[in-house]
Amino acid sequence: MARRAIVAANWKMNGGLALVNTIVSGLTSVKLQDNVDVVICPSFPFLSELTSQITENKLNEAIHVGAQNVSAHESGAYTGEISTQMLQELSVKFVIIGHSERRSYYNETSVEVADKISATLKAGLTPILCIGESESERAEEQTEKVLASQLQPVIDEVGIESFANIVIAYEPVWAIGTGKTASSEMAQETHKFIRQFLAKANANVAAKISLLYGGSVNASNCEELFAQADIDGGLIGGASLQVEQFKQICSTAKGK
Ligand code: 13P
Numbered sequence: 001m002a003r004r005a006i007v008a009a010n011w012k013m014n015g016g017l018a019l020v021n022t023i024v025s026g027l028t029s030v031k032l033q034d035n036v037d038v039v040i041c042p043s044f045p046f047l048s049e050l051t052s053q054i055t056e057n058k059l060n061e062a063i064h065v066g067a068q069n070v071s072a073h074e075s076g077a078y079t080g081e082i083s084t085q086m087l088q089e090l091s092v093k094f095v096i097i098g099h100s101e102r103r104s105y106y107n108e109t110s111v112e113v114a115d116k117i118s119a120t121l122k123a124g125l126t127p128i129l130c131i132g133e134s135e136s137e138r139a140e141e142q143t144e145k146v147l148a149s150q151l152q153p154v155i156d157e158v159g160i161e162s163f164a165n166i167v168i169a170y171e172p173v174w175a176i177g178t179g180k181t182a183s184s185e186m187a188q189e190t191h192k193f194i195r196q197f198l199a200k201a202n203a204n205v206a207a208k209i210s211l212l213y214g215g216s217v218n219a220s221n222c223e224e225l226f227a228q229a230d231i232d233g234g235l236i237g238g239a240s241l242q243v244e245q246f247k248q249i250c251s252t253a254k255g256k
Contacts, residue, residue, distance in 0.1 A: 005226070005233040005253040006167055006210050008039040008066060008128060009240030010096060019241065020046050024053040026243035027250075032062055035255020036233070039094045039128075040240075041066035044082055051091045066094035066128070069102060072115035084123035095120050096235070098150070099130045100173045110150050114157035121162055128167045128212070128235065129154060131194075135174035143172075144193055151197060160201035167210045169235040170194060175215025177237060184224045184231075187213050191230035219248040226253050 011019070023040060032038065038060075042050055044067065051065050071081035087095065097120065098113035113129070120127040131150040133143045147170075155163070170190055175182050182190070191211045199206035213225055214235030225231055233253045240246045 003256045005036045005255045007233050007250045007253045008235045011042045020050050022243050030247045031251050033254035036253045038063045038250050039066040041068050047090045064093040067092050068096045070095045072119045094126045097127045110153040114153045118158050130169045132171040163205045169212040169214050171214035179216050181216040188228035219245045222249045222252045
């Protein structure tokens with residue numbers, strides 16, 4: 001079965017109404033290849049407006065709205081948190097979970113990440129599970145151990161079969177926002193490891209899962225990255241704030 005490519009825009013704490021307007025008008029003319037989904041993840045306050053504008057402007061059905069985080073709790077006294085049900089009401093389809101910025105600045109552990117993945121799956125939303133090693137971990141040849149330690153708690157909590165409904169984004173921390181992209185060979189080698197790691201638990205699920213690369217992806221390097229056998233698209237930070245560049249990245253992706 002064909003594997004879908006996904007290009008997801010993680011705006012982080014950037015952009016607002018003006019960027020929603022610009023991205024929607026830019027994406028009205030985007031040319032997408034077969035088997036590609038595009039996901040735009042603005043900050044929470046702009047999800048509703050993005051959803052409305054995508055509908056009003058009749059954008060390609062492959063263009064979806066995503067959130068950057070979610071609570072693992074269903075509802076209750078969790079001031080400042082956002083539940084999966086609230087996201088559902090806003091027609092959100094994807095949720096970024098376990099981004100390295102959340103793991104490092106907000107101390108999210110892999111067990112908390114697994115709880116959020118579980119809540120997201122229960123709500124019928126697609127989690128984009130982020131994993132990745134730091135610069136020192138790569139230097140110490142700990143990359144595979146770190147990735148395994150980030151994946152295993154999720155496998156233990158939701159079961160490998162649930163990975164049929166999960167997207168994984170491999171984002172080496174040292175490549176995020178630094179302009180230092182992993183070489184396409186290095187990214188491919190790591191993606192291959194991730195697929196093989198999952199295949200030990202379920203080969204069928206591993207063969208079908210979309211594995212995105214993130215970390216300084218731009219219009220110039222995306223073609224080579226997306227051409228790699230185990231890279232099924234990207235999670236784009238800085239370049240997703242520049243609409244023409246982002247459109248070019250979206251047009252480059254194709255399913256495998
Ligand atoms: P940059 O593309 O800005 O390096 O960010 C990558 C990222 O963290 C996406 O989630």
